[in-house]
Amino acid sequence: MTLKITKSDEVIEVSNICFTIYSQPGLGKTSLSFTASRPLMLDFDKGSHRAVNRKDVVQVSDWRDVAEITAADVADHDTIIIDTVGKALDSLSADIIRTSPKLGYGGALNQQGWGQLGTRFGAYLKMLRSFGKDVVLISHMDEKHDGDAIKERLKIAGGSKDLVLTDSDVIARISIFNRQRNLVFSPTESAFGKDPAGIGTMPLPEASSDASPTCLADIISTIKGKLNALSEAQIERQAEVEWFRETLPNMQSADEINGVLGRASQAGLDVKKMVAARAKALGLTFDVQAKEYAERKDAA
Numbered sequence: 001m002t003l004k005i006t007k008s009d010e011v012i013e014v015s016n017i018c019f020t021i022y023s024q025p026g027l028g029k030t031s032l033s034f035t036a037s038r039p040l041m042l043d044f045d046k047g048s049h050r051a052v053n054r055k056d057v058v059q060v061s062d063w064r065d066v067a068e069i070t071a072a073d074v075a076d077h078d079t080i081i082i083d084t085v086g087k088a089l090d091s092l093s094a095d096i097i098r099t100s101p102k103l104g105y106g107g108a109l110n111q112q113g114w115g116q117l118g119t120r121f122g123a124y125l126k127m128l129r130s131f132g133k134d135v136v137l138i139s140h141m142d143e144k145h146d147g148d149a150i151k152e153r154l155k156i157a158g159g160s161k162d163l164v165l166t167d168s169d170v171i172a173r174i175s176i177f178n179r180q181r182n183l184v185f186s187p188t189e190s191a192f193g194k195d196p197a198g199i200g201t202m203p204l205p206e207a208s209s210d211a212s213p214t215c216l217a218d219i220i221s222t223i224k225g226k227l228n229a230l231s232e233a234q235i236e237r238q239a240e241v242e243w244f245r246e247t248l249p250n251m252q253s254a255d256e257i258n259g260v261l262g263r264a265s266q267a268g269l270d271v272k273k274m275v276a277a278r279a280k281a282l283g284l285t286f287d288v289q290a291k292e293y294a295e296r297k298d299a300a
Contacts, residue, residue, distance in 0.1 A: 012231055013228060013231070014224050014227040014228055014231075015132065015224075016129050016132060016133055016134045016135070017134055017135075017169040017170055017220065017223060017224065018125060018129065018134075018135045018136075018137065018167055018168050018169050018170070019134065019135070019136050019137070019168065019169065019170045019171075019172075019220065019223075020085070020136075020137040020138075020139060020154075020164060020165075020168040020170070020171045020172075020194075021033065021136065021137070021138055021139070021171075021172055021173070021174065021183075022138070022139040022140065022141050022152075022154050022155075022171075022172075022173050022174075022192070023140075023141050023173055023174035023175070024140075024141050025140060027174040027176070027181060028174065028181065028204075029083075029138050029174060030047055030048060030050065030051045030083055030138060031051045031052050031053055031207070032174070032183075032204065032215060032216055033081045033083065033136050033138055033216060034051050034053050034054060034055045034081075034216075035053065035212060035213055035214055035215040035216040035217060036078070036079035036081065036134065036136055036216040036217050036220065037078040037079055037134070037214075037217040037220070037221075038076065038077045038078040038079060039055050039056065039077060039078070039079040039080075039081050039136075040055075040056045040057075040058065040074055040077040040079070040080055040081065041055070041056065041057045041058065041081040041082075041083055042058050042060055042066050042080065042081065042082050042083070042088070043057050043058060043059050043060060043083055044060045044082065044083065044084060044087035044088045044090075044091055045083050045084045045087045045138075046059065047083065048083065052207050053207075053212075053213065056077065060088075060091065062091065062094075062095070063091045063092050063094065063095035064095065067095070069127075069128075071130075071131045071132075074128075074131055074133060077133065078133060078134060079133060079134045079135070079136055079216075079217075079220075080128050080131075080133045080134070080135050080136070081135075081136045081137075081138065082135070082136070082137050082138065083138040084138050084139055084140055084155075085137040085138065085139050085154075085156060085164055086139055086140060086154075086155050086156045086157065086160075088121075089117065089121060089156060089157065089160045090157070092117060092120060092121055092124075093108075093109050093113070093117055096109065096113055096116050096117060096120070097109065097113065100113075100116070103116055114160075117160060117163075118160065118163045121160070121163060122163060122167060125167050134220055136216070137164060137168065139154045139155060139156060139164070140154075140155035141153070141154070141155060141173065142154070142155040149189075149190055150190065151189075151190045151191070152173065152190060152191040152192065153192070154192065165192065165194075168194060169194070169196065170185065170194055170195070170196065170197075170223060171185070171187075171192050171193050171194035172184060172185045172193065172194075172195075173191060173192070173193065174204070180203055180204075181203070181204040182201050182202065182203050182204060183201070183202050183203075183204055183219070184200075184201045185197075185199045185200060185201070185202075186200050186201065196223070196227060197222065197223040197226035197227055198226065199219075199222070199223070202219075237267065237268065240263075240266075240267040240268075240271065241267065241268075241270070241271060244260075244264065244267065244271050244274050244275070245274070247260075248274060248275065248278040249278070251278060251282075252282065253282075253295075254279075254282075254284050254292070254293045254294055254295055257275060257278065257279050257282070257284060257293050258292040258293055260275065261275065261291075261292065261293075279293050283295075283296050284296070
């Protein structure tokens with residue numbers, strides 16, 4: 001099999017993401033998730049009825065209720081919500097023990113069982129994303145005291161928390177500042193976060209706001225847009241680097257070098273260093289006042 005390599009000047013399109021949202025109870029995680037694009041909730045927590053804007057729901061009593069989900073089942077939806085991921089993992093754990101009793105002891109997973117849990121849940125998320133869907137994982141928050149500090153953690157048993165943190169493209173928490181709910185993406189010393197689009201913190205609209213019905217759909221669209229724009233910018237920058245790498249060796253005069261100084265400045269520090277190295281190789285000197293290169297006065 002030939003190794004499939006994505007070249008540095010080829011687009012890696014972000015078409016769907018896995019987005020984890022967590023907070024204390026009562027801050028509207030479930031209601032927010034229903035503002036995603038054409039959502040379908042796998043309701044392990046049995047709390048969807050409390051949402052102010054409930055959409056399509058599968059009420060899950062047993063992992064077998066959703067284990068055989070297919071692309072056809074979710075053809076009319078763009079977003080799959082798992083609420084909560086902690087309860088989903090509990091349900092999957094029970095299914096592992098049911099089908100493989102040797103992987104449990106006293107109703108709990110043993111070490112091998114935890115490994116199986118990670119493998120199966122990771123495969124399940126990968127399958128949902130293979131359907132072309134965004135996946136939203138909802139989690140309760142747990143507080144852990146570390147001296148005088150309080151650290152916010154996902155309320156997920158055992159090592160499964162690390163699985164969720166690893167598989168999530170984006171992680172944000174709902175926090176209240178000055179009576180305003182905010183979605184906080186940035187990680188801190190006391191809280192989880194994953195912010196590949198550089199959003200930082202954003203206020204969440206009130207339920208009565210015109211922006212509320214499509215809030216999470218708009219956020220996910222913004223994240224994808226920024227990630228794909230980053231890819232395009234990287235491609236453009238790589239193209240500039242390659243142009244300078246190929247062109248500079250053919251330049252032989254100060255006029256030629258000076259003609260690309262503005263372009264090099266836009267291309268970045270590494271390109272500017274390439275230009276400076278070529279100028280040095282040609283024996284040119286830099287005139288600080290004129291801000292351009294000149295032939296050495298003692299040149300023959």
